[in-house]
Amino acid sequence: MQGSETRILTTHTGSLPRPPALTQLYARRVRGEPVDAAAIAAAGREALQRIVPAQLEAGLDVINNGEQQRDSFALYLRHRLTGIGGESQRTTFADIDAYPEFKAEFTRQAGGKEAVSNTALLPAAIGPVAYADASVITEECEDFAATLQPLQGRYTEAFLTAPSPGIVASIVQNRHYDTEEAYLAALAEALAVEYRAIVQRGFVLQLDCPDLALERHCSYRDRPLADFLGFVERVVTAINRALAGIPRDRVRLHVCWGNYEAPHDRDVPLEDILPILLRANVGGLVLPFANPRHAHEVRCLERMKLAEDQLMVAGVIDTLTNFVEHPEVIAERIIRVAQAVGDPRRVLAGTDCGFDTSAGRGRVTSDVVWAKLRSMAEGARLASARLFPQAA
16 A cells, blocks of 8 residues: 655545436345346446546545445445345444434435435345355456556556455344354455455455444444454454455555444444454554544554554545535644654545445535545645645
């Protein structure tokens, strides 16, 4: 991964708004309605070809495919893994249940959108889990590479995302394996197909691991903290197994507390999980520091240091509000992270999470998304002038 050698580089966390027509196709397919596979594939490629140059126009340095060819950051795997079918029931989030009035409004708003849900119409693991056809991820990589080819020299680096075994295990409930460890091991082996394909094609791999924080107030909401930390340890072990043979400097790991607007006052503190996250064999962490519940936790980076070879991709814009952060606010956030890490060359500016983690679920309108990303690029420029005065 490229560090910020002479200026703060900018990136984001993965998903970007999908066109409404593509979102509708994805939503219809999830509901079980007949949808032409060729139509989805064509719409996905068309969206990809628009989203990649748009990132450059917004001033981003490290870019991706916007997850346009996937309907969800994790549940797209229902179309790529064997052994997936039936139904799962996702445990509800403790912070939403704690506020009945808010829950009613939250449910009302969610019900009025044409979207793909990460909490409803969920499949289960009903048989042996394996990656069905490696050509699918190869084709996705090749589509991205072809889109990037005419843009060579205009971006610093490219990445693709893939989910952790833990978040898949949390959403797609186990109905087949005798133990959680066996299920995680099977998922790790299957997902390693994607991990290796992404890295072998020359892209940085971003592992999306909201489970390593989110599941505290979901699957483990009524259990002791120690039980949840044990889960985090098991998932990190599975991740390291899946990453065997992949250079750590080609992998960054994203953790968050769930990309939804709610109280979040049941979230596990970063200080409780960071020591375990630092055991992951990755070259960087992607953490949210812009939202009002976790911004203060940047101080954890002063006490629990990254390894010398690791980077920090710091969330400096919120993905759940249509406020466009002022560039000066963004610059202050970047500088605060750089001070905590101790070296601005090891800091990139990013987003707290994706803007459309499940198709149609994004809360920020497309035009505001691009305004926020442009503001982040300007904020990074301001921070660079202060952090790298010799390069100015």
